[in-house]
Amino acid sequence: MKVKRSERLIDMTRYLLENPHALVSLTFFADRYDSAKSSISEDLTIIKKTFKDRGTGILETIAGAAGGVRYIPSITEEETEEFITQMCERLSEVDRLLPGGYVYLSDMLGEPAVLKTIGKIIATQYLNQRVDAVMTVATKGVPIAQAVSTYLDVPFVMVRRDSKITEGSTVSINYVSGSSNRVEKMELSKRSLKRGSRVLVVDDFMKGGGTVNGMKSLIEEFEAELVGITVFAESTFQGNRMVDDYTSLLCVDEVDVRNKSIHVKPGNYFEKSVKKTD
Amino acid sequence: MKVKRSERLIDMTRYLLENPHALVSLTFFADRYDSAKSSISEDLTIIKKTFKDRGTGILETIAGAAGGVRYIPSITEEETEEFITQMCERLSEVDRLLPGGYVYLSDMLGEPAVLKTIGKIIATQYLNQRVDAVMTVATKGVPIAQAVSTYLDVPFVMVRRDSKITEGSTVSINYVSGSSNRVEKMELSKRSLKRGSRVLVVDDFMKGGGTVNGMKSLIEEFEAELVGITVFAESTFQGNRMVDDYTSLLCVDEVDVRNKSIHVKPGNYFEKSVKKTD
Known part of the structure; x- marks a missing residue:
């Protein structure tokens, strides 16, 4: 009928x-x-x-x-701006401050509406590029990777710091944590990424850039190609950051544990994002 | 206009x-x-x-x-049945067999279309019940929890086996792993769950039920309430399972490592699911 x-x-x-x-x-x-x-x-x-x-x-x-x-x-620039402003306010809430100057994010990264918007914003950024897979490191990057992968309609892969028997054989690399200067290990299941894949790296938070840099090495190890790096939030980092070319939606630029204050401003997203065309 | x-x-x-x-x-x-x-x-x-x-x-x-x-x-029963049949076939592929009789799932749980459907199926199951939060344990349960939480429009919370400084203060419990009989620990950020919340527990795989049982204890510790437990796949378990009342979409009922064969059948979803009304 x-x-x-x-x-x-x-x-x-x-x-x-x-x-x-x-x-x-x-x-x-x-x-x-x-x-x-x-x-x-x-x-x-x-x-x-x-x-x-x-x-x-x-x-x-x-x-x-x-x-x-x-x-x-895709998402409009106005909506993106509105969202980022709103996130700056929420992240600046004093009770998010944790010992050591860390910022509590887990609640926000568990809200469907927040994740959907992050996913759309990052997907919009890579609208005109071929992306075959989204990569992140367990655990807190996972919701972001999943949200982005939904809007790009490509699979996401999880790099782990602790290998699990349920991953099968893995490829592992050592990397230097940018903020603590320790050597750590990360690994990815061998079958989770094809050679030649174009990979978008996302994560929740970047300090020294060591973790993201580790993922870059893993991508090379898999003979795959890096498309770009986008993190939800970065913190201003005193010292040499290990990664230059990345995008951040937010930037935590002042954490004062003693006086209990956090200041969060927009990241470099608007400087970085290439204008999209219809 | x-x-x-x-x-x-x-x-x-x-x-x-x-x-x-x-x-x-x-x-x-x-x-x-x-x-x-x-x-x-x-x-x-x-x-x-x-x-x-x-x-x-x-x-x-x-x-x-x-x-x-x-x-x-919501999703129709026909679509659910079709999806479960299809998953049974994919999970029965011989090259998913890992040493120790484990089954490789990570690729499927990184595909947006698979996750969306799992999310819709589980959300449909709890259509007529109030759910305030979806709970899972890191890492592999996270994509499922996120998918369900999107369709129910409630936040999800991640229980962790390793506490991170970025979680703030946590509540931790000890639990007995059902399959290995070891005592392990899991914890959840104190601020991630309100007292009295009605919590839906989801996970990717259940063997002895120890992990799920641990989450039940955590829910009690938070003075919250358990709404139900749904796992993507269960394996037939020789011995006393620590949890009786759960739903599974799939059941891995025969793993023969020597002859390299897996057999997967539908779980108890269709027996369990309450008929939904309009």
Whole structure:
């Protein structure tokens, strides 16, 4: 039975949102709704315009026999700015201050709405680059990696500091922790990354950059390629940071344990992010 | 400027899908699209019907001045069955077999599509119960907890076996690992769970049930309440399992390391799941 335009628009929107980056042919929709391709094409024009106007993302049209549409989620600069401002405020709350000058983040990185927005922001940053996998180090980077991987529709891989029997054979490297200057070890399951993969590295927090640098070495060890590095928050670091080329959404620039104050400002995201085109 | 119905339907669908479980007032939509409440109400009737027909979930209408609509994501039994069958096949692949009879799962639990479906299935199971938080133990349970928490729109908390300085003060308990009979320790950041919270426990794999049992003790320690336990996969366990009341999506019932074979069957999900009503 032919499906009405209103129902088609609702279900197509749902389908596209749930399958980001997937190429969907017009035939698929035409069959699904028992409708003419010309009607589907009209529907898609309306969806494309609405997605653009409302900042939902880009609906890319690929012409030709192998063509179709592809939904690429993105977030507007205004929303990104608003989110970062809000996060600066929340991170500056005094009771987040932990002994040693650390900042408590775990609650925020367990909130679905926060994670979704972080995922969208980072995915938007790499919109125009091929990414095959998102990499992070266990444990706190995992929710961020998962959120980004959802919007890019690529798998994420978890590097671990402690190998588990359930990972099978692993490749391990030693790295120098940037802040404590100790040699540590990290490893990744051998089967989790293919040679030649283009890898995006994400993490929750960066101090000296040692962990991120370790992941860079692991990527080389797997003969894969680094696309970029984005962290949720960095802290200003006295000394030589081991990584130069990275993006941070937030920057914790003053922690005063004695007077119990934290100051958090936006990271280098807006300087770094390449303007996206439609 | 008044927004056309077609655009409204697209954007409302998007808004509802991105904000599961949130109560959205008709006024919010009426203002957003500069349209009459009566038109919005008609739109919602169409969306409700389409969501129902296509198995997208339930659009709940709450009448009265404080009312509005709430989108509750769910998955159909057919889709659940199809997914579980497919997972049984994938998990039975011989090269997943690891020394010691363990099964390699990490690749699957890094795929966005797999995680989304697991999240929807578990969220659907607890559709009619109040859940305030999803709990899991680091590391491999985290992606599952995050997926479930997204569809339930509640935060998730990570229990850890190794305390980190970035967690602040923690509450720790000792528990007996069901399969190895060793005493181990797990801890949870003190501020991550409120007293009286209703907690859903999820994990990737259950053998003897010791870890899950440990989480039960932690929940008691926090004076919180256990809503239920769902694991992605269980393995048949020779001996006394430490937990009786749990749900599993999959059951690894035969691992033969010598002849290199694994057999995986559906877990007890279909026996356990309470029929949901609209």
